[in-house]
Amino acid sequence: MALFSLMIALIDDFIGNEFQQFNTIANTVVLYVFNQNWTHLMERFSRLTSWQALLTVGILTIIWIAIKGKNKLLEYQYYVIAIIGGFLLSKGLPLLFNMIMTGRVVSKNFPSEETLLSIVIFAFFMYVVVRHSKNSLLNTIIVSLEILILLVITASHIYLGYQHPSDLVAGYTFGGVWVCLVILLIELSRLLNLLKHSTPSK
Numbered sequence: 001m002a003l004f005s006l007m008i009a010l011i012d013d014f015i016g017n018e019f020q021q022f023n024t025i026a027n028t029v030v031l032y033v034f035n036q037n038w039t040h041l042m043e044r045f046s047r048l049t050s051w052q053a054l055l056t057v058g059i060l061t062i063i064w065i066a067i068k069g070k071n072k073l074l075e076y077q078y079y080v081i082a083i084i085g086g087f088l089l090s091k092g093l094p095l096l097f098n099m100i101m102t103g104r105v106v107s108k109n110f111p112s113e114e115t116l117l118s119i120v121i122f123a124f125f126m127y128v129v130v131r132h133s134k135n136s137l138l139n140t141i142i143v144s145l146e147i148l149i150l151l152v153i154t155a156s157h158i159y160l161g162y163q164h165p166s167d168l169v170a171g172y173t174f175g176g177v178w179v180c181l182v183i184l185l186i187e188l189s190r191l192l193n194l195l196k197h198s199t200p201s202k
Contacts, residue, residue, distance in 0.1 A: 007173045010111075010166075019107075019166035026165035030158045038159065045156035048149055049114040054121045058083070061125045068132035074189055079124060082182040086120035089178060090171075109163050115171030116178075118153060122146050123179045 034042065047053060065075045090113040097110050126146045130139045154168050 004177055007170075007177050010170050010173055019164065023164045023166055027158060030155055034155065034159055042156040042159045045152045046160055046162065048153050049118050049157075054117060057121050057125050061121075061128055064125070064128050064132070069128070070132070071190065071193070074186065074193075075128065078182050078186045078189075082120055082124055082179055085178055085182070086117050086175060089174060090116045093174060107164050107167050109167045110170055111174045112157075112163050112167040112171030114157070114163075115150075115153065115168045116175035119150065119172050119175035120179045122149060123176065124182070127179075127183055 061079065062076075065072055065079070069075050090111075093111055093116075094109060094113065098108055123146070126142055129142045133139055150172065154165070154172075157163050157168055158165050
């Protein structure tokens with residue numbers, strides 16, 4: 001619900017073209033913290049959104065479900081839905097907003113395709129690991145690592161001037177709403193299956 005509220009607020013600000021101050025502040029902070037010596041490292045960080053990196057995480061997700069998953073078919077089905085939906089949203093939403101804002105000077109990358117897909121892939125991997133692991137240390141490491149990865153992706157894209165900070169944040173928000181919806185549907189499906197099997201047959 002929090003992400004959904006943020007998504008509505010971002011859409012409203014985008015239509016009102018009210019991101020200039022936010023983008024200016026974010027750009028200033030990143031360029032102040034990271035000087036020219038960070039260029040090579042930032043280029044490496046930016047590759048975390050490449051299809052090779054996302055494919056690697058996707059394969060790890062599939063392997064983890066195969067090893068740890070209790071309802072593998074259900075999780076695979078929703079994982080495919082999450083990826084297809086994320087891909088369609090990453091391609092369709094920028095086109096939709098560009099159509100809405102025809103004739104006005106706004107970003108053509110709202111929301112960011114790269115961060116939208118990244119959060120869908122990375123967040124689903126984090127979900128399946130935490131969902132099926134009883135190791136609190138592993139769960140803490142995975143969650144912390146995921147947050148760090150998303151932060152360095154954002155910093156690198158801002159530093160290299162690939163996209164506006166507002167586009168990156170919007171990508172995370174839209175992708176976050178989508179992956180949370182998919183996870184909610186998975187858990188509801190689990191609950192329904194549990195109730196179905198626990199109900200005594202007449």
